[in-house]
Amino acid sequence: xxxxxxxxxxxxxxxxxxxxxxxxxxxxxxxxxxxxxxxxxxxxxxxxxxxxxxxxxxxxxxxxxxxxxxxxxxxxxxxxxxxxxxxxxxxxxxxxxxxxxxxxxxxxxxxxxxxxxxxxxxxxxxxxxxxxxxxxxxxxxxxxxxxxxxxxxxxxxxxxxxxxxxxxxxxxxxxxxxxxxxxxxxxxxxxxxxxxxxxxxxxxxxxxxxxxxxxxxxxxxxxxxxxxxxxxxxxxxxxxxxxxxxxxxxxxxxxxxxxxxxxxxxxxxxxxxxx
Amino acid sequence: xxxxxxxxxxxxxxxxxxxxxxxxxxxxxxxxxxxxxxxxxxxxxxxxxxxxxxxxxxxxxxxxxxxxxxxxxxxxxxxxxxxxxxxxxxxxxxxxxxxxxxxxxxxxxxxxxxxxxxxxxxxxxxxxxxxxxxxxxxxxxxxxxxxxxxxxxxxxxxxxxxxxxxxxxxxxxxxxxxxxxxxxxxxxxxxxxxxxxxxxxxxxxxxxxxxxxxxxxxxxxxxxxxxxxxxxxxxxxxxxxxxxxxxxxxxxxxxxxxxxxxxxxxxxxxxxxxxxxxxxxxxxxxxxxxxxxxxxxxxxxxxxxxx
Ligand SMILES: Cc1cc2nc3c(=O)[nH]c(=O)nc-3n(C[C@H](O)[C@H](O)[C@H](O)COP(=O)(O)OP(=O)(O)OC[C@H]3O[C@@H](n4cnc5c(N)ncnc54)[C@H](O)[C@@H]3O)c2cc1C
Ligand SMILES: Cc1cc2nc3c(=O)[nH]c(=O)nc-3n(C[C@H](O)[C@H](O)[C@H](O)COP(=O)(O)O)c2cc1C
Ligand code: FES
Numbered sequence: 001x002x003x004x005x006x007x008x009x010x011x012x013x014x015x016x017x018x019x020x021x022x023x024x025x026x027x028x029x030x031x032x033x034x035x036x037x038x039x040x041x042x043x044x045x046x047x048x049x050x051x052x053x054x055x056x057x058x059x060x061x062x063x064x065x066x067x068x069x070x071x072x073x074x075x076x077x078x079x080x081x082x083x084x085x086x087x088x089x090x091x092x093x094x095x096x097x098x099x100x101x102x103x104x105x106x107x108x109x110x111x112x113x114x115x116x117x118x119x120x121x122x123x124x125x126x127x128x129x130x131x132x133x134x135x136x137x138x139x140x141x142x143x144x145x146x147x148x149x150x151x152x153x154x155x156x157x158x159x160x161x162x163x164x165x166x167x168x169x170x171x172x173x174x175x176x177x178x179x180x181x182x183x184x185x186x187x188x189x190x191x192x193x194x195x196x197x198x199x200x201x202x203x204x205x206x207x208x209x210x211x212x213x214x215x216x217x218x219x220x221x222x223x224x225x226x227x228x229x230x231x232x233x234x235x236x237x238x239x240x241x242x243x244x245x246x247x248x249x250x251x252x253x254x255x256x257x258x259x260x261x262x263x264x265x266x267x268x269x270x271x272x273x274x275x
Numbered sequence: 276x277x278x279x280x281x282x283x284x285x286x287x288x289x290x291x292x293x294x295x296x297x298x299x300x301x302x303x304x305x306x307x308x309x310x311x312x313x314x315x316x317x318x319x320x321x322x323x324x325x326x327x328x329x330x331x332x333x334x335x336x337x338x339x340x341x342x343x344x345x346x347x348x349x350x351x352x353x354x355x356x357x358x359x360x361x362x363x364x365x366x367x368x369x370x371x372x373x374x375x376x377x378x379x380x381x382x383x384x385x386x387x388x389x390x391x392x393x394x395x396x397x398x399x400x401x402x403x404x405x406x407x408x409x410x411x412x413x414x415x416x417x418x419x420x421x422x423x424x425x426x427x428x429x430x431x432x433x434x435x436x437x438x439x440x441x442x443x444x445x446x447x448x449x450x451x452x453x454x455x456x457x458x459x460x461x462x463x464x465x466x467x468x469x470x471x472x473x474x475x476x477x478x479x480x481x482x483x484x485x486x487x488x489x490x491x492x493x494x495x496x497x498x499x500x501x502x503x504x505x506x507x508x509x510x511x512x513x514x515x516x517x518x519x520x521x522x523x524x525x526x527x528x529x530x531x532x533x534x535x536x537x538x539x540x541x542x543x544x545x546x547x548x549x550x551x552x553x554x555x556x557x558x559x560x561x562x563x564x565x566x567x568x569x570x571x572x573x574x575x576x577x578x579x580x581x582x
Contacts, residue, residue, distance in 0.1 A: 001308070004549060041546060049493055050338050051546050094548065232336050232343060233545040237301035239347045240336030255329055255350065274332060 001030075002235070005093045006043070009085050010067060016149030019118075020083055022054075022070040024091060029066040032059050033100025034125035035203075035226055035264050039234035040070075042081055043090040052078040053231050053259075055203075056096060057121035058157065068093075071121040071154055097234050098263050101126050101224055103133065106199040109221075110136040114212055116182055116204025117143060120151055122226045126201055127161050139167045140189070142182025142208070146175040183211040190219070197221065200267075206275050213267035223267035227275065229258040236260040244271040278562030279569040280555075282316070282536050284514045285437035285462035287371060287398055289316040289537055292570060293527065293555045296518050296541035297322055297375035297401065297441075298347070300551075302361040303368075306544075310552045313369035316537060320357065322375045322403050325386050327353035337474050337483040342493030342520070343542060344472050346486045349377060349406070354387045358394045366396025373439065376430075377403040380410050384430055392435045399436050402427065405443035405468040405490075417443035417468075420455035427459035437462040439516065444470045444496075444503060453507045453515075465516035465539065466507055467500045493542040494520040501533050508534025508575060522550065524557035534575040 007024040014020050039051035058069040074083050085091065103126075111130045113123045120141055130137045139158055143150045150169065158167055169177035170185040178185040182204070198219075202212040203226035216223030229241035242255035243262065246269050253271065256262065280291035294317040300306065303318045312318060330350025337344045352360070357374075365372055374397050378384035384402065391397055404417035404426060416426050423440070431438050440456040442449050444467040453464050469490025474483040482488065500519020508515045517535030521527050522543040530538045543550045562570060 003309070004547075039546075046494070047341070048338060049341065049343060049542070049546060092547075230334055230336055230338070232338075232345075232542075233548075235305060235548065237299065237305050238336065238345070238545055239298075239330060239350050240345060242330060242333050242335060242350070244332070255333075 002095060002097060005095070007068075007091050007093045009087050009089045009091065011087055012083065012085050014083070015153050016151060018073050018149045019151045019154065020072050020074065021153070022072065022082065024068050024070075024093065025065060026068065027065045029061045030096065032056050032096050032125065034103070034129050035101040035122055036096040036098045037234075037263065038093045038095030038097060039231070040082065041092045042085060043092050045081065048077045048081070050078070050232050051092075051094065051234065052082065053234060055122045055226070057124050057154075059125065071118070071151065073118045094234060097259060099261065101201060101264050103129055106222055107133065107135070108197075110138070110195055110198040112186070112198050112200050113137065113139045114182060114186055114200060114202040114204070114208070115139070115141045116208040119202070119204030119208075119226070120154055122203035123201065124154075124157060124161075127158060131161055137162050137166060138189070140170065140182050140186050141167070142170045142172070142185070142204070145171050145173045150176065181208070183208060183215065186212075186215065190215070200224070202226070209267070210272045210275075213270065213272060216267050224264050225267050225270065226263045227258050227265060227270070228263070231259055234259045244274045245269040246271070278559060278567055279571070280558060280562070282571060282574075284516070284536055285399065285439070287437060289371060291316040291555055291558065292531065292537035293551055293558065294319060294373070294516065294537055294539045295544060295551050296539035297403065299541040299544045302357065303365050303372070304361060306548060307368070309548055311368070314552055314555055315370045317371035317373055317398065318365070319373045319375050319401055319539060321351050322349055322377045323351055323354040323357050323387055323391075324349065324377055325354060325383050327351065327356065332485045334483065334485055337489070339472070339474060339491070340495065342491050342495035344474055344484060344489035344491055345469065346484045346489035348486070354390050358390065362394055362396055371398035372396060373399045373401050375401045375403055375441070377406045379406065380408065381426060381429055384426060385433060388430055388434050392433070397436060399439055399462075400430070400434055401439040401441050401465060402430060403441050403468065405441070405445065415443060415445065417452060418446045420451045423452050424455040424459035427456040427461050431460035439463045439465050441468055442466040442507070443468045444499065449503050450506050450510045453511050457511045457513050461513060463514045463516060463536075464507065464511070465518055467496070467503055467519050470496055470499065492520070494522055496520045497526060501529055504530055504535050505533040505577065521554075524554050524561055527554055527558065528561065528573065531570065531573045532575070532577045534577065536574055
């Protein structure tokens, strides 16, 4: 159930230039769907005003409850403050929130996961769940450059679940792996292997998601994208996180809340010109 | 010794002076899984219009120092859906439900109130007059004392429940508007709504909100809200409900002392969904610690130096 959990920091380390890994402890296990997120606040901090949205990267139940891991980039005030928290410090964690990825759909198809930058953590629990369903899973991950510090240890986490050969790293400057955009790496793969049927799951910058949506349409495959929006509450009451989508039933445009009806949407539901 | 936290507004008995503000508490039910809504003095619903509204394009919100700007565009499910889908569950809680009402014309305000009149389980109406009057060139009802009074009078004539008029700080002189709506028959006023503000992206040189300007709320506006509530409370005889940046019991107490009979918690609900209930609990323990037997005794007890 969604609750405001008081959690303690177990560890909080900078793993590469750009990526931090936070581990927190809950006193009881909670049920999480892949792709769900939390709204995090340093306990009793007055600044910044809003909590910050973080997707649940990994979950590990144990005798004392459950540990959750988050992967984040320090961008502004909120994530900088988070990066200063030490083991033992307390955080207020509202969650889990959002709809999560649909797992029941397309149970026969291959699964192709595509992430750009900090989109990566949204896909780990999904990868685990898909593997449990005995689906064939590929991961394509993109970074601007390996100099900025690709999330190597996180890619190791994925490699343990998927096998190293299932992972393709793309860098725009070609400093590591495929040279180019992650969606170009995906296209090259599709051209070469011509899989008959697959479903796409993606999280990353909007231009990347949009390209994934176009590829899905061209292939006639389903695609599920995880969207970002500025969020004041994260649980549906401020209406600040609206995104314009087509209603599946009447095809008419409606604003939906990224925090409740999302963050995962079917790619063809999204009005990409207005994201 | 127990403290009597109850207050009276327009003949209504509030079990405590802590209410939640319109647009920051959804339709109430969103919070019901976290605490008993019956422990609140009252709940103001999201603003209700005659027809459902889709709201503004995103981005609709931006965080600022100590506050936030919003231009939600009054998105809501419409008064009929509220009555049919939300109210039946909401009215089962032992708290007072205040329906927040707005329209783009006089007639629309009246139509919404007529529909609510026939619904069961609503204690009062709160008129949001910080809305553009489409028929008067988009000028906000609440910015002009005469216009605000005419609207209040028309609504009061048909309202079967007490009428609270929610004042806009963007009016040239909020005290004049308060006096005008009092004369027009308002049973109480609430203040303040959000303060018009702007935030600029220096790289794109465009506003950070898609529609341009937006309403500022949160701790940043508290001193302004408090000053206005103080001035209004001195100028009129009907009760004032204080709103603006309240996040702690101390904030709430400041408003009561400045002259508010009750308060509404707004933006704080977003970053701490349990804040309203914490403030109720903290109010109780504050009174106990300080030997206050009735919260009413604090209302308007501010001692201003003579000017
Ligand atoms: C559902 C969801 C899950 C997310 N998961 C992760 C994650 O696992 N790891 C991670 O590093 N980041 C994640 N993000 C993005 C993260 O929330 C923002 O990077 C973070 O809020 C930036 O805050 P700041 O104080 O560092 O930056 P500031 O620039 O100070 O932020 C100012 C405001 O803008 C908002 N904002 C800024 N950038 C973004 C953005 N890209 N998306 C949404 N809102 C933004 C902030 O929330 C804040 O309210 C997620 C976002 C969403 C919506
Ligand atoms: C996102 C948002 C939506 C709001 N929607 C409404 C509304 O529909 N009707 C209304 O009368 N006030 C609305 N308000 C104003 C609040 O009820 C309150 O008057 C204001 O935010 C100041 O209080 P605060 O600083 O505690 O938030 C809204 C405020 C915010 C932040
Ligand atoms: S973030 Fe408040 S409704 Fe989605």
